[in-house]
Amino acid sequence: MKALTRNQELVLDVLQRSARQMSAYDILDKLRPEGLKAPLQVYRALEKLMEIQLVHKLESLNAFVSCNHKSCHGSDMTAFTICQDCGAVNEFSADGVAALLKRQSVGEGFKIYQTAIEIKGTCARCM
Amino acid sequence: MKALTRNQELVLDVLQRSARQMSAYDILDKLRPEGLKAPLQVYRALEKLMEIQLVHKLESLNAFVSCNHKSCHGSDMTAFTICQDCGAVNEFSADGVAALLKRQSVGEGFKIYQTAIEIKGTCARCM
DNA sequence: TATGTAATGTTATAATATAACAAACTGAGT
DNA sequence: ACTCAGTTTGTTATATTATAACATTACATA
Ligand SMILES: [Zn+2]
Ligand SMILES: [Zn+2]
Ligand SMILES: [Zn+2]
Ligand SMILES: [Zn+2]
Numbered sequence A, B: 001m002k003a004l005t006r007n008q009e010l011v012l013d014v015l016q017r018s019a020r021q022m023s024a025y026d027i028l029d030k031l032r033p034e035g036l037k038a039p040l041q042v043y044r045a046l047e048k049l050m051e052i053q054l055v056h057k058l059e060s061l062n063a064f065v066s067c068n069h070k071s072c073h074g075s076d077m078t079a080f081t082i083c084q085d086c087g088a089v090n091e092f093s094a095d096g097v098a099a100l101l102k103r104q105s106v107g108e109g110f111k112i113y114q115t116a117i118e119i120k121g122t123c124a125r126c127m
Numbered sequence C: 001t002a003t004g005t006a007a008t009g010t011t012a013t014a015a016t017a018t019a020a021c022a023a024a025c026t027g028a029g030t
Numbered sequence D: 001a002c003t004c005a006g007t008t009t010g011t012t013a014t015a016t017t018a019t020a021a022c023a024t025t026a027c028a029t030a
Helices: A006-017 A024-034 A039-051 A095-107 B006-017 B024-034 B039-051 B095-107
Strands: A055-058 A063-066 A079-083 A089-092 A111-122 B055-058 B063-066 B079-083 B089-092 B111-122
Touching: A006 A024, A006 A039, A006 A055, A006 A063, A024 A039, A024 A063, A039 A055, A055 A079, A095 A111, A095 B095, A095 B111, A111 B095, B006 B024, B006 B039, B006 B055, B006 B063, B024 B039, B024 B063, B039 B055, B055 B079, B095 B111
Parallel strands: A079 A111, B079 B111
Antiparallel strands: A055 A063, A079 A089, A111 B111, B055 B063, B079 B089
């Protein structure tokens, strides 16, 4: 587990403190006081953080969240619910789904490398 | 089942003839000879086509495909494999996965409206 | 025909992401 | 300490994807 660089620390820290997903530009704005100036500085940090699964990208929102799911590091399976009313995002365990997808995709002759499962709907608080 | 408008027909037609997913701007370029000039003309057509599930968006690619899955219209469950080597996209039936996700998300007090399941890996031809 | 709804055309701009390249840092091996 | 390779950084510029705003036109239907 390699140590994070300064920019990676900064980006991860901002994401962890945030209650919500953030766009790369949201993150950049938060980090201007620390001296960051260019989108690439954020995107490069995000790229590494996603590689080691400390951060996930919500593809359907073009936004990023820190991983709060103890057991997903090293797994290739990540699933999110996204509430369309309040915007709340929740990472949840989808092991059964993962296994099923794997079986089914093997049936189709497909070797899974990574999955994005994003479920939009209404969360409990908003029902 | 309302009839499609001219722009919607044009966009759907281009997508159906394409062997691959296309970005909105790919589609626009194909349709310049037909008189389309602005991105919005394409995006608006895509919006309607997605509403009636004749077209799906691949969120992780910011690209669009026509639906070739006979039974998915009216369903809220769509799943894709995306080959990272050759780029091939395949829409596949994920009823079991859908059911499982539904059960699990109900457990979390979440009402599903729509899902995006995108699986990246290597297809049979590329293995 | 009157009336409301949906679709269109157009210009401009916002939001998201990457290319290219030079400079600085890091760690392993000598 | 020196060297080399690989990684990270800073910076400017640009590419790609998507929407805002607003005037206009088509279409259904009562
Ligand atoms: Zn996670
Ligand atoms: Zn909610
Ligand atoms: Zn479909
Ligand atoms: Zn392939």
